[in-house]
Amino acid sequence: MNYLHGFHAGNHADVLKHMVLLALLARLKQKNKPFFILDTHAGRGQYLIQGEQARKTDEARGGIFKLIVLKKLPEVLNNYLKQVERVNPVGSLINYPGSPLLIAQQLREGDRMVCVEMQKGEADALKQLFAHDGKVQVQQGNGYQAIKALLPPTPRRGLVLIDPPYEAQELEYTQILQSLQDGLSRWPTGQFAVWYPIKQRAAIKFFLRRAAQLPCQTILAVELLVRPDNSPLRMNGSGMLLINPPYRIDADLHPGMRQLAELLDDGGASFTMKWLKTENPEAAN
Numbered sequence: 001m002n003y004l005h006g007f008h009a010g011n012h013a014d015v016l017k018h019m020v021l022l023a024l025l026a027r028l029k030q031k032n033k034p035f036f037i038l039d040t041h042a043g044r045g046q047y048l049i050q051g052e053q054a055r056k057t058d059e060a061r062g063g064i065f066k067l068i069v070l071k072k073l074p075e076v077l078n079n080y081l082k083q084v085e086r087v088n089p090v091g092s093l094i095n096y097p098g099s100p101l102l103i104a105q106q107l108r109e110g111d112r113m114v115c116v117e118m119q120k121g122e123a124d125a126l127k128q129l130f131a132h133d134g135k136v137q138v139q140q141g142n143g144y145q146a147i148k149a150l151l152p153p154t155p156r157r158g159l160v161l162i163d164p165p166y167e168a169q170e171l172e173y174t175q176i177l178q179s180l181q182d183g184l185s186r187w188p189t190g191q192f193a194v195w196y197p198i199k200q201r202a203a204i205k206f207f208l209r210r211a212a213q214l215p216c217q218t219i220l221a222v223e224l225l226v227r228p229d230n231s232p233l234r235m236n237g238s239g240m241l242l243i244n245p246p247y248r249i250d251a252d253l254h255p256g257m258r259q260l261a262e263l264l265d266d267g268g269a270s271f272t273m274k275w276l277k278t279e280n281p282e283a284a285n
Helices: 012-028 052-057 075-085 099-104 120-129 143-150 170-186 202-211 249-263
Strands: 036-039 046-048 095-097 112-117 136-140 158-162 191-198 219-225 237-243 270-277
Touching (some): 012 075, 012 099, 012 219, 012 237, 012 249, 036 099, 036 143, 075 095, 143 170, 170 191, 170 202, 219 249
Parallel strands (some): 036 112, 036 158
Antiparallel strands (some): 191 237, 219 237
C-alpha cells in the first residue's frame, strides 16, 4: 500500500511531499510557456481523512492537522495549505488531495498531465475525478513503463513525479534508478522528483550514492525527520530527491522546512537540504 493511500493521507510525509511538489509547480508557472507533468504512481487523487480507517491511526494529527489552524506561515507552506483548503468546506478538513489533484489545480490552458496508476480501483476513481478535465489523462498501467513510453513529452518543459509504494523495498530503489536513467536519456532537461521513506538511514545510503551518479547537472535531496532515524518499525521521516530542480529552489523551501521541523516534531525532528550534484562545487560540500 502506498504511504499516501487510505489512512496515511495527510501525514508528515504527505506534507513534505506536497509542499515541495507545489513549490516546483510554482516555479514552472513563472513562465507563460506550457508544461507537462507525469505522475507515475498516482493513486485515486483524493482521500477521506475523517473516515474510520483514518481515525484508527490518526496519522493526519501528526501532519496536516498541526498546520491547518496556523497563521503567518512561510509562503511555501501557505500555498500548500491553500490548495488543501480548496477541496474542503470552509472551516473543515475532511478531504485530503493526492498529488494528481494538487497538480491539476495548478494547470493552465496548454498545460497537461498524465496520471498512471496500476490498481484498477484506484485508476477508476481517478478517471471519475478527472472525467471533465481535458488537461488530465488517466492511464491504468505501470508507471515506470510510462516513463519510457511518454518521454520526451510535448511540451518539453515539465516534471515527472515518482512516488511508489515501496512494497519491494530495495528492488524498488533499483527500479527507480533505472527509470531515472531511462528518463534522463530521453529527456535530459526534464525535472524528476522522487519521494522516498526514511526508517533507518543505512537503508537509503546506497540509493542516494547511486543517484548522485545520474547523468544530470544538479540533484538536491530534501529530507524531513520528525524523530531520529533509528527505528526500523516506523517511518521516521521522508525525502524528496529532485533531479534538475529550478534555480534556488532550496531557498524557496528553506523557510517551510524549518517550520515543519518545529511544528511536526515527535521527539527529535530535523531537516536537511543537501546538493548531491551541483554546478557549484562549494554547494555539495
